[in-house]
Amino acid sequence: MNMKQVGIIGVGHLGSALISGLLKSQYLDPKNLFISGGSSDRAQKLALQLNCHFCADNSELASKADILILAVIPQILPEVLEQVKPAIKDDTIIISVASSFTLAQFYQYLPKHAAIVRAIPNIPSAICQGMTAITPSPSIKSLQLEQVKQLFLAIGKIALIEEKKLEISGTVAGCSPAYVALFIEALADAGVLAGLSRDEAYLFSKQAVLGAASILLEQDMLPAQLKDAVCSPGGTTIRGVAQLEKFGLRNAVIEAVKASAKIKD
């Protein structure tokens, strides 16, 4: 178990997911966790429930943290950075999970030698099935980077990535749970249309998507190999695949990723 004190500013969807995963994995003991939530009372309630520490003040939280995780939306980050700046120690590890807020932007608020890491995790981190892309700043020491890797490894898989690829990595792994949820919902709706109960339809669609992703990972299979294995000659699946191609599933997904990652043609 990690003995460092971890502070998390912002306990919305992503902050809460990180907390769930870090506690579930036993990376963290609640006595070493400090949380704050701005004007919302969510952090206070969560701290009572989890038996961790609540800080009303972001600066106080920053002074307690060895590892400080900033889990607010990028628009709020400048205000939060102004609050925490005086309290950050030279060896405090600062992890930002914000998309679209670059290291160069951080240096407008924090000194160049600050130990900053950008990381884009995803919501499945809550059940230790996360995927986190990590970009350390040049001033990170190898021991500090090791600590960051251990934190995110406790809640899923990790990849070190250069900053210019972080946005697209954060889209393919960080935004995609929402895209996949749409697919699962549509699959289940079709099942309901044809007479399945809602519960039956969700069980079938969720388990099928989990199984498909798991076999691709575990057998190091290409998606095309799985598709070919499911499509029996002259069978039912290939008829459905042909319709997905006709209605442009692939192109819809590619355009979605481009929009999320702000990629221009």
Ligand SMILES: NC(=O)C1=CN([C@@H]2O[C@H](COP(=O)(O)OP(=O)(O)OC[C@H]3O[C@@H](n4cnc5c(N)ncnc54)[C@H](O)[C@@H]3O)[C@@H](O)[C@H]2O)C=CC1
């Ligand atoms: N939701 C996701 O799946 C992912 C989100 N992220 C990043 O995580 C960050 C947070 O996103 P979400 O959790 O989705 O947003 P959210 O809106 O659910 O959570 C943000 C939280 O920050 C709190 N907050 C606002 N002002 C504050 C302040 N001054 N001090 C402390 N807390 C304050 C809000 O009360 C809210 O609970 C964003 O930067 C986003 O880019 C990154 C990867 C995935």
Ligand SMILES: O=C(O)[C@@H]1CCC=N1
């Ligand atoms: O929607 C967002 O901005 C965040 C970043 C990655 C996933 N959710």
